[in-house]
Amino acid sequence: MTILIQGARPYGEDAVDVLVKDGVIAAIGEDLSSTAETVDATGLVLLPGLVDLHTHLREPGREDTETVLTGSRAAALGGYTAVHAMANTDPVADTAGVVEQVWRLGSDAGLVDVVPVGAVTVGLGGERLAELGAMADSAARVRVFSDDGKCVADPALMRRALEYTKALDGVVAQHAEEPRLTVGAQMHEGERSARLGLTGWPAVAEEAIIARDVLLAEHVGARLHVCHVSTAGSVELIRWAKSRGVQVTAEVTPHHLLLTDAQAEGYDATFKVNPPLRTAEDVAALRAGLADGTIDAVATDHAPHAAEDKECEWSAARPGMLGLEQALSVVVDTMVDTGLLTWREVADRMSVRPAVIGRLAGHGRPLEVGEPANLVLVDPGARSVVDPAALASKSRNSPYAGRELPARVVHVLLRGEPTVRDGEVQK
Amino acid sequence: MPESLSHRHLLEAADLDRDDATLVLDTAAQIESALAGREVKKLPTLRGRTVVNLFFEDSTRTRISFELAAKRLSADVINFSAKGSSVSKGESLKDTALTLEAMGADGIVVRHSASGAPHRLATWVAGSVVNAGDGTHEHPTQALLDAFTIRKRLGRLDGVRVVITGDVLHSRVARSNVRLLHTLGAEVTLVAPPTLLPVGVDSWPVTVSYDLDAVLPGADVLMMLRVQAERMNASFFPSAREYSRRYGLDADRMARLGDDAIVMHPGPMNRGMEIAADVADSPRSTIVEQVGNGVSVRMAVLYLLLGGNA
Numbered sequence: 001m002t003i004l005i006q007g008a009r010p011y012g013e014d015a016v017d018v019l020v021k022d023g024v025i026a027a028i029g030e031d032l033s034s035t036a037e038t039v040d041a042t043g044l045v046l047l048p049g050l051v052d053l054h055t056h057l058r059e060p061g062r063e064d065t066e067t068v069l070t071g072s073r074a075a076a077l078g079g080y081t082a083v084h085a086m087a088n089t090d091p092v093a094d095t096a097g098v099v100e101q102v103w104r105l106g107s108d109a110g111l112v113d114v115v116p117v118g119a120v121t122v123g124l125g126g127e128r129l130a131e132l133g134a135m136a137d138s139a140a141r142v143r144v145f146s147d148d149g150k151c152v153a154d155p156a157l158m159r160r161a162l163e164y165t166k167a168l169d170g171v172v173a174q175h176a177e178e179p180r181l182t183v184g185a186q187m188h189e190g191e192r193s194a195r196l197g198l199t200g201w202p203a204v205a206e207e208a209i210i211a212r213d214v215l216l217a218e219h220v221g222a223r224l225h226v227c228h229v230s231t232a233g234s235v236e237l238i239r240w241a242k243s244r245g246v247q248v249t250a251e252v253t254p255h256h257l258l259l260t261d262a263q264a265e266g267y268d269a270t271f272k273v274n275p276p277l278r279t280a281e282d283v284a285a286l287r288a289g290l291a292d293g294t295i296d297a298v299a300t301d302h303a304p305h306a307a308e309d310k311e312c313e314w315s316a317a318r319p320g321m322l323g324l325e326q327a328l329s330v331v332v333d334t335m336v337d338t339g340l341l342t343w344r345e346v347a348d349r350m351s352v353r354p355a356v357i358g359r360l361a362g363h364g365r366p367l368e369v370g371e372p373a374n375l376v377l378v379d380p381g382a383r384s385v386v387d388p389a390a391l392a393s394k395s396r397n398s399p400y401a402g403r404e405l406p407a408r409v410v411h412v413l414l415r416g417e418p419t420v421r422d423g424e425v426q427k
Numbered sequence: 428m429p430e431s432l433s434h435r436h437l438l439e440a441a442d443l444d445r446d447d448a449t450l451v452l453d454t455a456a457q458i459e460s461a462l463a464g465r466e467v468k469k470l471p472t473l474r475g476r477t478v479v480n481l482f483f484e485d486s487t488r489t490r491i492s493f494e495l496a497a498k499r500l501s502a503d504v505i506n507f508s509a510k511g512s513s514v515s516k517g518e519s520l521k522d523t524a525l526t527l528e529a530m531g532a533d534g535i536v537v538r539h540s541a542s543g544a545p546h547r548l549a550t551w552v553a554g555s556v557v558n559a560g561d562g563t564h565e566h567p568t569q570a571l572l573d574a575f576t577i578r579k580r581l582g583r584l585d586g587v588r589v590v591i592t593g594d595v596l597h598s599r600v601a602r603s604n605v606r607l608l609h610t611l612g613a614e615v616t617l618v619a620p621p622t623l624l625p626v627g628v629d630s631w632p633v634t635v636s637y638d639l640d641a642v643l644p645g646a647d648v649l650m651m652l653r654v655q656a657e658r659m660n661a662s663f664f665p666s667a668r669e670y671s672r673r674y675g676l677d678a679d680r681m682a683r684l685g686d687d688a689i690v691m692h693p694g695p696m697n698r699g700m701e702i703a704a705d706v707a708d709s710p711r712s713t714i715v716e717q718v719g720n721g722v723s724v725r726m727a728v729l730y731l732l733l734g735g736n737a
Contacts, residue, residue, distance in 0.1 A: 195630075266546060312520055
């Protein structure tokens with residue numbers, strides 16, 4: 001298939017034409033001509049397809065809330081060409097069989113590359129290592145291992161996991177939450193939790209694990225990735241660790257870049273998430289950390305939930321919120337429109353670096369001739385109000401309902417094939 | 428009595444501004460005097476109205492108090508004891524709400540172990556919701572009856588120095604009292620071991636102390652909170668005995684209170700833990716009086732929320 005993209009602005013810079021042929025970028029230049037299908041991309045920003053390090057697709061186990069197919073649609077509409085599917089499914093993705101099943105469902109859906117994350121421990125039980133090597137060697141080629149949703153709390157086990165994954169060129173993605181400090185925790189511990197009578201989730205429960213793990217990673221010379229960093233203190237610790245040369249990377253979610261614990265007022269459990277929404281000071285520190293590169297990546301932590309698991313008492317609700325379809329818009333709102341990131345840096349934080357962390361060949365590549373045509377075209381001037389009923393996800397738990405956000409994903413190509421055209425998903 | 432409250436629900440003490448709170452207390456006083464000496468202790472005000480007592484958590488005393496209040500206003504009262512919630516088994520809170528809505532409940536009095544459950548309920552029903560205690564959040568009618576009791580005993584609330592002692596961290600009574608007493612002009616001091624004070628308490632309109640003996644002489648009101656002995660298993664304090672020694676109210680400590688100071692407790696008491704038996708039964712104690720005042724105050728709340736356009 002051949003497509004000529006006319007007048008696109010790579011990284012938001014000067015407009016050029018881009019010829020896509022046989023899955024790769026065949027030519028870049030002014031006034032290219034072709035008999036092929038043309039896409040009028042006047043005014044649209046061209047970026048490498050986005051890569052999500054942290055998505056919950058819920059299949060197998062909770063197909064009532066999301067499937068690999070519906071999650072793939074949501075991802076494509078969000079501008080993604082690759083997503084990492086977290087391991088906390090039912091059954092848990094802790095064997096080669098389960099990760100291969102998820103991988104195959106992803107390739108059947110054919111909208112984004114679905115890259116399974118393998119569990120670090122059997123059944124996310126935190127007691128013994130899952131067969132990490134078998135998952136790495138499987139057809140799914142797992143490189144990211146995580147017990148996300150649960151912390152690998154045992155320090156000896158975490159050390160072994162870090163060490164063992166060195167042989168796999170893998171990385172342990174830690175959900176940093178000291179479980180003894182978050183028993184029954186419901187929201188950020190501070191003024192609001194005190195007043196609302198909800199058990200607090202203290203920042204120190206995240207920071208203590210990050211501090212421990214960067215020291216462990218340094219000690220054994222392994223790579224560590226920190227999931228969904230949520231506090232100013234965590235940003236400081238990661239900055240310090242990087243300055244020491246520790247091989248640590250980190251991600252922040254769109255919702256932690258935008259929302260604060262003020263959302264808990266009224267007890268609408270749509271806003272219950274783990275780690276919890278924090279304070280305005282934390283939000284500012286996270287934005288600054290993402291801007292200066294201390295935080296490497298934006299990852300959605302897209303977490304679909306059934307209505308009955310959200311329309312209930314706050315303490316009974318499951319934590320998590322949707323993210324795939326609005327992630328780029330939130331990043332534009334919080335980082336681009338505020339002058340904190342250029343479009344080139346958006347590509348770096350949402351495509352290039354996540355692909356490197358996940359060891360994904362073919363994603364997060366430069367916009368150059370010969371590179372895979374995993375591309376997204378974004379209308380930076382569009383604004384729209386988020387309507388959960390209109391989302392492609394099977395669930396409706398969007399924290400952005402009713403909020404006006406900038407930027408719209410117009411076209412997406414996966415290896416040269418359109419997965420989204422004019423904002424419409426193709427499968 | 429043509430006045431009404433500014434909110435349709437009573438979910439937390441912050442729903443009441445000073446005028447609202449004073450109106451509730453004044454209305455309770457009027458109801459008391461209207462009923463005083465009557466043979467039939469009943470007013471026709473809420474005839475034809477339906478009040479549902481929706482209790483997801485056992486609380487015989489609060490349920491009885493609301494039941495009596497509604498019955499004395501001639502409302503039809505239904506007690507709905509919903510054991511379990513969407514947390515465990517059974518019908519979800521939302522389905523329960525929609526059921527009550529379909530039955531035409533005018534007022535729903537709700538007690539729930541989850542903080543914020545009444546707020547959620549209020550978004551699903553057309554009737555008025557009264558929070559009868561939600562988790563570790565609030566218990567606004569308890570604060571109203573406490574304020575009513577203080578005003579009755581001391582004649583005022585403005586400038587009254589109230590010391591609240593005990594498990595503030597887990598206490599909905601403390602949260603409601605801090606807010607309401609502040610609204611009504613009282614000066615509140617919280618006393619507890621640091622483990623039983625929430626992080627963030629420094630943003631509350633209170634003074635905080637770890638030393639009960641130091642604040643006793645200046646107190647007009649000493650309110651003792653229930654402390655559950657099982658808290659010591661989570662290391663909030665080393666032992667019941669140590670807690671009692673440092674933060675319990677015994678006769679010696681009571682003797683250091685000013686002459687007119689009163690001792691309150693929302694009940695149920697742990698005699699010998701936070702309060703000694705001889706203190707609980709002393710003339711300074713308002714504990715039994717609080718129970719009676721609770722009915723009057725709850726009548727006032729139900730009347731003001733439901734009595735308007737029948």
